Amino acid sequence: MLRVVAEVIGGGRHLAPALDATLGGIAEREVRAFVTDVAYGVVRHVRALEAALAPRLEAPERLPERVRLALLAGAFERLLRGTPPHAAVNSWVEVVKRGPRADRALAGLVNAVLRRIEPDDLPTPLGAACLAPWLLERLTLALGSDLAERAALGMLRPEPLWLSAPDAGAARARLADDGADVADGPIEGSLRVRAPRPLRALAAYREGLVQPQNPASLAVVQACGEVEGVRVLDLCGGHGVKAAALAARGAHVLSVERDEAKLRAAARNAQRLGVAVDALAWDLTTPPPLEPAQVVLLDAPCSGTGTLRGHPEIGLRLTPAAVASLVELQAQLLRTSLACVAPGGRLVYAVCALTPDEGPRQIERLLAEAPTFVAEAPALDLPHVATAGPGAWIVPEDGLDGFYVAALRRDG
Ligand SMILES: C[S@@+](CC[C@H](N)C(=O)[O-])C[C@H]1O[C@@H](n2cnc3c(N)ncnc32)[C@H](O)[C@@H]1O
CATH class of the missing domain: 3.40.50.150 (Vaccinia Virus protein VP39)
Structure with a gap:
């Protein structure tokens, strides 16, 4: 997962295809959900996470890439995902310990920083802090400052699976056969779905009853x-x-x-x-x-x-x-x-x-x-x-x- 985030943050790749390629090799649904959640979470919040970590690091720009990414992922889990602190800290310290020698030497630092970091270290307002200043300025010009913050914050939240269905009744019935939970979306012909399998494995999708669409x-x-x-x-x-x-x-x-x-x-x-x-x-x-x-x-x-x-x-x-x-x-x-x-x-x-x-x-x-x-x-x-x-x-x-x-x- 750290490789995916590295390719996206530093390497110019798009997150969705990079993640898809990694998820293809993971069978367990919970692990796939975790990897997706943390990868999107880190990329969405990277500016705010870097700002939260910076005061606790002497030269963040000189850290080996994997260590820097483990800190970002650990900070996301600790500060924003609600993972119990010991689990968030230990799992990312273990990741660093499995790396090359230069990384392993920094396991103590990762442990100390992730233990000490607090939600109050995040910059506020959070939505604005996750945008480049010039982009925040454009959003504010478009929407006014309150709505711009709501928009920026709104886009930090995970996306539900939205499906469009011209025949919502037939789609609902087939999605139920697929074992999915279905609720009406906010507009006619739109459904909010929690599916037990990837979209393309659903009969409702294969049979052309639904189309992913916001x-x-x-x-x-x-x-x-x-x-x-x-x-x-x-x-x-x-x-x-x-x-x-x-x-x-x-x-x-x-x-x-x-x-x-x-x-x-x-x-x-x-x-x-x-x-x-x-x-x-x-x-x-x-x-x-x-x-x-x-x-x-x-x-x-x-x-x-x-x-x-x-x-x-x-x-x-x-x-x-x-x-x-x-x-x-x-x-x-x-x-x-x-x-x-x-x-x-x-x-x-x-x-x-x-x-x-x-x-x-x-x-x-x-x-x-x-x-x-x-x-x-x-x-x-x-x-x-x-x-x-x-x-x-x-x-x-x-x-x-x-x-x-x-x-x-x-x-x-
Ligand atoms: C926002 S996307 C369209 C999405 C599409 N309407 C949909 O709902 O699936 C914009 C599209 O404009 C196309 N595009 C960009 N420049 C174009 C041009 N000069 N002539 C025709 N299409 C162009 C891009 O290839 C891209 O597919």
Whole structure:
């Protein structure tokens, strides 16, 4: 597990695939859950954990990597996971003792530091302390300081397994056969599930009754409105999660995406789900050769700052320059999208990002360029907050991802 965390924190790997590769070799469910919990916990809280440990270490930057990681994991267990202190301390001291000689020589230090460290050593407020200062500033500009802290704190909590199910009754019955506990999610067609086996081993998944999807992502689909029998362009379709949900609601969906491998994966997934989605490989920085449609969804590439719960490594690597270049790309994709909307039709723009430049500022600029479009309040079935401009924020609390969603209607 320490290797996974090292590859993510220092090596630039994404946490989910790195962890999947490790979990593949672990049979016991409890061990898999523990490894997942601690690996995500350390990566999500690494800034605050480093701050808590720093006063007790003379030169933290000179510690061998495994020792540093064992301290972070031990501190996470001691301060945030609620593991009994002796267990948290002893298990990580043992890990250090099993390492090379230079590590073993530091077992006493690890023991002393993990014994002495206290919850009060964590910086406060905790959510803010886990974000890079520039990112906290953006979140605060977007949401105000109280809500920004709630969002940051919310994204430190583990994510439940959210499944979308167009036929929730059938899905519930099959999930019960699978031995899963099922509760309704916060939006129609969404289920919160505790499953005894990995998702792909569930009959409900294999038989195409369910799709892993955060309720906030499903809310974006619902913001497209009534789509039964309607031609919908799903721009930047990616792996086709929203396209499949639109098709399940009776839309005739054409998914446009520049990455052909993603289109192939989306086609396989649509087949599993038993829905039909057309696909076009196209770079949307130039307009595609398509008839305009009544409903256009642009789920644009973005900073992912609303998904730090599931992708905490984003918060470690993202830079203001990277956000600026995404803002530029989104502006180009938005111009293309406007050209795809038929008269009287609607554009829904969504990003799983919580920075003003990717959200309301982007849409304000666009409206100034395109006077035939007007902003509407997006119809969102989840709790959301108004922005200072057009569109709304879904705040990443209670297991939700954070999103910005705007709806524009073409008048002329
Ligand atoms: C947020 S993801 C879309 C997720 C997808 N809508 C879903 O629900 O599964 C954004 C997608 O935009 C695609 N993309 C980025 N730049 C693009 C471009 N210039 N033209 C077309 N697609 C692009 C990326 O490959 C990525 O799959």
